[in-house]
Amino acid sequence: MTLCVVAYPEVNAAAVAWIQTIRWEFDPQYDSIDPHFTLIFPTDCVDPARLEAHLRAAAEGIAPFRFMLRCALPVKDGFSAQTHLFLVPDEGFSDLVRLHSRLYTGPLKAHLRLDIPYIPHITIGAFLDAAACKAAADNLNAQPFAVEGRIARLCLLDVTPSSVTTRADIELGNRSDET
Secondary structure (H helix, E strand, O other): OEEEEEEOOEEOHHHHHHHHHHHHHHOOOOOOOOOOEEEEEEEOOOOHHHHHHHHHHHHHOOOOEEEEEEEEEEEEOOOOOOEEEEEEEEEOHHHHHHHHHHHOOHHHHHHOOOOOOOOOOEEEEEEOOHHHHHHHHHHHHOOOOOEEEEEOEEEEEEEOOOOEEEEEEEEOOOHHHOO
């Protein structure tokens, strides 16, 4: 069983439609999973019940937080020939990095990849041609955009080649803790 942890952003319907229009054109995972920030990359090295308990304990101490996406970034995949097109937050970046770091403790500590940087992002495309990915990023960045949203929950997912299913939906902190 392969597990991963994502945060589905809370954004308005117009923002979702805009992101999905881009993903429909460029992202082969468009039909598999909704726009998301990956916090724990796919792993089969942790017992699902132990991971869920760890996530619930970690989430208790983290208040929901806001983010803002204002740029697209091409990023070469370290494991394949693809270059990915990311929407990267300028606001909320540090909150996502801190959340990622907090989750990679306990049963996940030994599985943190230090050979690749963690860049919080929503993937909106995958390209075999890096120049085409750069051109798509430049096209998006030439048109000012701002996608404001909120991260309020973690989702523990079971991932197979043919499906993605939610195993647990875990609320961050207490919604009254938000600033």
